[in-house]
Amino acid sequence: MTAFLSFRSRVNWREGLLWGMGGYATFFFAPALGLPPELPGTMLTALVSRQLWWLLAVTFTGIGLLLLILGSPGWLKAVGAALLPVPHLVGAPRPESYSAAAPEALTSIFFAHTAMVNAIFWLLLGAVSALCLHRFFRGPTSRI
Numbered sequence: 693m694t695a696f697l698s699f700r701s702r703v704n705w706r707e708g709l710l711w712g713m714g715g716y717a718t719f720f721f722a723p724a725l726g727l728p729p730e731l732p733g734t735m736l737t738a739l740v741s742r743q744l745w746w747l748l749a750v751t752f753t754g755i756g757l758l759l760l761i762l763g764s765p766g767w768l769k770a771v772g773a774a775l776l777p778v779p780h781l782v783g784a785p786r787p788e789s790y791s792a793a794a795p796e797a798l799t800s801i802f803f804a805h806t807a808m809v810n811a812i813f814w815l816l817l818g819a820v821s822a823l824c825l826h827r828f829f830r831g832p833t834s835r836i
Contacts, residue, residue: 703826705819712818714757720810722753722776726784729806733793741785749779 723746730736752775759772794802 703822705822705826708818708820708822709815710818711822712815714761715818716811716814718750718754718757720807720814722779723749724803724807726780728803731794731799731802734799736787737785745779745782745784748782749784752776752778 726749727742727746736742756772756775759768759775761772763769763772
């Protein structure tokens with residue numbers, strides 16, 4: 693994240709928060725739409741197929757958001773917008789049968805807490821990355 697922020701001319705913690713939201717959308721939100729977080733002991737589809745779909749979702753979402761936000765010609769923004777739904781149109785691997793050791797209520801609580809902790813993590817990562825980049829590489833006397 694700091695590498696992308698370093699290409700920007702003026703960086704502050706607010707822009708870092710925006711990059712953090714992009715990280716959250718790319719690495720948690722978009723993949724969780726197809727493959728929600730699972731409690732330990734949940735038996736679902738094969739691990740390799742889930743990992744490949746997660747990688748597909750992260751790649752297409754990340755590239756799509758970058759093109760949508762940073763693409764200067766309009767056609768790049770259109771390509772970025774077109775890339776965002778591709779992993780979900782392909783579809784995440786679905787289990788043939790579902791078995792969980794935990795009750796369904798615990799699964800929904802786990803999902804909510806995982807989403808909240810991930811949001812806090814990505815927002816803090818974005819803000820702290822921007823602050824550190826600003827402070828250490830652009831000088832301590834510059835305004836934040």
